[in-house]
Amino acid sequence: MFELLDILGTMAFAVSGALTAxxxxxxxxxxxxxxxxxxxxxxxxxxxxxGRTPVGWMMNLNYVYIITAGFVLALIFRKKLDRFRTSMFLFDTIGLGVFTLIGLEKGLEKGLEPPICIALGTMTACFGGVIRDILCGEVPVIFRKEIYATICIVGGVFFFFLKSIKIPEDLIYLFTSVLIIAIRLMAVIFKWSLPTVEKV
Amino acid sequence: MFELLDILGTMAFAVSGALTAxxxxxxxxxxxxxxxxxxxxxxxxxxxxxGRTPVGWMMNLNYVYIITAGFVLALIFRKKLDRFRTSMFLFDTIGLGVFTLIGLEKGLEKGLEPPICIALGTMTACFGGVIRDILCGEVPVIFRKEIYATICIVGGVFFFFLKSIKIPEDLIYLFTSVLIIAIRLMAVIFKWSLPTVEKV
Amino acid sequence: MFELLDILGTMAFAVSGALTAxxxxxxxxxxxxxxxxxxxxxxxxxxxxxGRTPVGWMMNLNYVYIITAGFVLALIFRKKLDRFRTSMFLFDTIGLGVFTLIGLEKGLEKGLEPPICIALGTMTACFGGVIRDILCGEVPVIFRKEIYATICIVGGVFFFFLKSIKIPEDLIYLFTSVLIIAIRLMAVIFKWSLPTVEKV
Known part of the structure; x- marks a missing residue:
């Protein structure tokens, strides 16, 4: 189940990158x-x-296949992707939830403190998009408009809250991903965004 | 003492980043x-x-706290920061000296050659600003105007010169940081900068 | 022989970077x-x-010397480099071949799968230019115009094809680099480039 979600998220991120490019x-x-x-x-x-090297995707060719498939799909359907906008958005949101959890997990495996684990979860979910924007010559969109990253941080805090009240592991994962996905959906429906900070 | 300077430098760099953003x-x-x-x-x-992983700030939550404090201060005082311009500049200069020394030290710990250690010192002091500029969509300022990096290199060369004439460790650190801070102050007072290189 | 080619390639890449800057x-x-x-x-x-750290150039000062020499040459001859355009292009092409092979080799040493090794070869040959372009505030040129990276991929596939039919190691290296260099020369002579992909 978790693996299936990881695949959907990976592919959605690949398609979104291909479209930007x-x-x-x-x-x-x-x-x-x-x-x-x-x-x-x-x-x-x-x-x-x-220091987890060689990095993840080098040890598992499935990522190479999934991303290549996403690339090919984006290439073929590039003129019709608007029709799949809703599915794409759903997969992307699943990716956000799953990737945050994977990042939290890897931090815990290394024995790092909760705030660092939350940073790692947020990084896993959001920094692919940051690097995409920089390679495309844009100021990263998550620094300017979307509350994308804030959702991951809230999800991470919730994860450690659940952990502290000794809820079973499986449920922690389930609840955290449901929370992240729910906030993201609401954020888009109600057009939530952070105000920009101006100096003067 | 050294730790206090590290804190001041870290906070000054955080505030300067927050202002740019x-x-x-x-x-x-x-x-x-x-x-x-x-x-x-x-x-x-x-x-x-x-290969020193997990990287430094992940192993010591103090950095997270100091930077968050710097961020909050910059947010609150954003309209009044001009008044603190001189203190900010002093802290930033302290950061330049301290960070260069920390970089030199880590290189020596790994048994690397002096030129590599000097590169590591310069990197530690200057590349936070480079990444900041890239994330903000600017060509890094130290490649264009300021002699910032050149000061770190001069400081690094001086450090190995002092080491070669067998001066006590403590004094090497003291003299090197004083030299870096002094050059930086003079550079700003006398408006030193490197000429740009043009092709034609 | 291989080492001499590595030096020529390293210097050509350094000069090309210096010119861009x-x-x-x-x-x-x-x-x-x-x-x-x-x-x-x-x-x-x-x-x-x-996870091969400290990274290569930190363990071998020759790279520092070669690159510094390339920098000094570019500085001195900056107004006359047009005259050396052909030699520069040849050295750069040699660099492309040699760096791809070095990347393939490091991947094999780590026991990684062929597609990952090909990615590492391409990365070794092409990503210096990508980082150069980003630091200079440009969208990387290899994502837009040149078939540079495609040549490395073709070379990598050819390398593993030769390996699979049990040709002696030395000849594999020779044939692969000759192929990469030959395609690159033809690409420039016949003005090959990939078409851009447009969304609409």
Whole structure:
């Protein structure tokens, strides 16, 4: 189950990366790289910072296959993707939840403190998009508009709250991902965003 | 003493990052991330390149607290920070000296050659600002105007010169940081900068 | 022989980085850093991702000397480099071949699967240029125009094909680098490039 969600999330991130790159009129190689980086960039940064090398996607070819499939799908359906907008958004939201949990888990495995684990969860879910934006020459969108990252942080805090009241492991994972997905859906429905901070 | 200086430097770098991000009209999450990256980015890159993982700030929550404090201060006083310009500049200069020394030290611990250690010292002090500028969509300022990095290199060379004439460890640290801080102050007072190199 | 080619490639990459930086009117420190990053950036990223730390250039001062020499040459001859355009292009092409092979080799040493090794070869040869372009505030050129990366991928596939039919090691290296260099020359002579992918 968890694995299936990981696949859906990975593919959704790959498609979103491919679309951004196609909007920038990159060539197919550029599109593939951006798809790849959007998908595994967050987890790769996390693995490098905690010293889990060779990084995750190098040890499991499935990621290469899933991302390549996402790239091919995006290429074929690039003129019709608007029709799949809702499914894409759902998969992307699943990715947000699953990737946050994976990041939290890897931090715990290394014995790191809760605030660091929350940072790792947020990084896993959000930094693929940050690297995508930088490679495309944009100021990362999560620094400006979406509350994407804030949702991961809230999810992470909730995760450690559940842990502290000794709820069974499985339920912690379930509840945390449901919370993340629910907030993300509401955020989009009700158009929540953080105000920008201006100096003057 | 050294630890106090490290705290002052870390906080000054966090505030400078937060200010840059606020000038770019980022949301609070973006401002926090840029503050964080400006503070620990150089040391993180250093740790990753020499294989000291999990990287420094993950093993010591104090950095998280100091940077968060810097972020909150920058947020609250954002309209009045001009008044603290001189203190800010002093703390930033202290950070430059302390971070260079920390980088030199980590390189020596790994048994690396002097030129590599000097590169690590410069990286620790300067690359937080480089990553900040890239995340904000700017060409890094130290590649264009300030002699910031050159000061770290001069400090590093001086450090190994003192080491070669067998001066006691403590004095080497003291003299090197005084030299770095003194050059930086003079550079700003006398408006030193490197000429740009043009191709034609 | 292989070592001589590595030196020529490293220097060509350093000079190309220095030229890009000078076109951006950076100061000498900026030019040096960009020369450095263009040369060793791809290999550094590879080493960090597979956990080969301290990264390659930190363990061998020759890279520091070669790159510094390339930087000095680019500085001195910056107004006359057009005359050396053909030699520069040849050295750069040699670098492409040699760096791809080095990346493939490091992947095999770590026991990684062929597709991952091909990714590592491509990364070693191409990502120095990607980091150079990002530091200079450009969308990386290999995502937009040149078939640079595609050549490395083709070379990598050919390498594993030769391996599978049990050709002696030395000849595999020779044939693969000749293929990469030949395609690159033809690509430039016949002006090959990938079409861009547009969304609408």
């Amino acid at each position: 196609m909007n920038k009129k990159m060539d197919p190689f550029g599109v593939l790289i951006i798809a790849f980086v959007t998908s595994v960039g967050g987890g790769t940064l996390r693995d490098v910072l905690i | 606020m000038n770019k009209k980022m949301d609070p999450f973006g401002v926090l991330i840029i503050a964080f990256v400006t503070s620990v980015g150089g040391g993180t890159l250093r740790d990753v390149l020499i | 000078m076109n951006k009117k950076m100061d000498p420190f900026g030019v040096l850093i960009i020369a450095f990053v263009t040369s060793v950036g791809g290999g550094t990223l590879r080493d960090v991702l597979i």
